[in-house]
Amino acid sequence: MLLAQIEAFLSVAERRWVSDAATVLYVTQAALTTRIKKLEQELGVDLFVRTSRGMRLTAEGRAFRAHAQRAVQSLAEGAQLLRELREGRVGELQVGAAPAISTYVLPLVLLRFQTAFPNVHLIVRTGHSEEVLELVLREQVQLRLVREFAASGGQEQPALRGRDRPHRRSEPSPRRAAFDRGRRLATERLILFDRTSSYFVLTSAFFREAGVVPRGVMELDNVDATKKMVEHGLGIAFLPYTAVRGELAAGTLQEVGVAGYEPVRRSIVAIRRRDAIVPEDLIEGLLSAVRRDELER
Incomplete structure (x- = not known):
């Protein structure tokens, strides 16, 4: 069962005319008819009855329509979620920081970050510099916030002084x-x-x-x-x-x-594994909040 077949079924069910449905989907009438026939063969039922007023859903077609609509909607929502994850608008950000940073810098910074990215779930783990570095290397946190003097390896993003x-x-x-x-x-x-x-x-x-x-x-x-x-x-x-x-x-x-x-x-820098996948928007959003904190001091 292919998505194209489901979309063909729903388009005909909504418009009743194969020609209109084909126009909306940018396919020929023959291609659209073939998709519906293959779907009916796979399901083992007739989904439509052809009438002088167009295509009419059978009882089986009416029963299947709601499930088809939910399936298409769910796929669309999944695709949207992936776009938002890629853009950093949703998801999870795991941050590791030394005690002095997590106590005196992060509270206001994370409040501002959460305001800008309300659908991103934040996880903060605290440890000494070497401990947090190990968390990064073991992929238990995505970013390590540390003062410049203690930074070693990985990718650095300058933030504040x-x-x-x-x-x-x-x-x-x-x-x-x-x-x-x-x-x-x-x-x-x-x-x-x-x-x-x-x-x-x-x-x-x-x-x-x-x-x-x-x-x-x-x-x-x-x-x-x-x-x-x-x-x-x-x-x-x-x-x-x-x-x-x-x-x-x-x-x-x-x-x-x-x-x-x-x-x-001393700058605070964000460090990640070179092969870590962290949306750039999230990194920039976090560092922007840190810069703003410094400017307001």
Whole structure:
């Protein structure tokens, strides 16, 4: 049973005249008649009776018509779904991200993405950079969002610039202060978070390059705990701007410049397997939401 046969049957049933149905389907009357006869042979029943007023459905034809209509409609809906999947308007997007990104960047970004793509089901998995990379390689997530410093392999899509700066507790008269790296940094306790994070590597490299040994080092496992320690005056920390902008606005943390160093700017990039099939519209939609988040800061 072919789709062309079903369409021929429905067209004749609607218009009653073979000539009219053939015109609509852009086939000859002979070709249309052949399709209907083959369909009747396959079904083992007569679907039409020829009359002076055209083709009239038999009882079997009337019973079959509703099923034929549902079949054609279902196929049309399936074809439409495939088009929407190809264009990224429906489907599923699996995203993996490091804890700092998933906590401080993704909520608003995904809200905007979901507004633009309401029929796309989002799945977010959180892990450290290497863990998320493994998820990509095992095809358990389609995209990996990570800061540029931690990116390796795969295809990268530039998105935004993050600002990573040292922060310390506000003093009674908060002011932006630049301090000499050789004297002041050595008097501060350094608070680090998450050895597997690229921030740990970045901060350690900074102190090695500066030739400075901090007064002490405290290691924690997450950003929030680190912020609390800094708020209580227990030391300084290099934290992503996205994680502390609320505290900076509230005055519980103070941004401190380091003499001779510019703020580190790190892009968030989207990485996928080279052979992964991800609609470009979905990638661009997600990155557009990320760019907008940066522009509004």
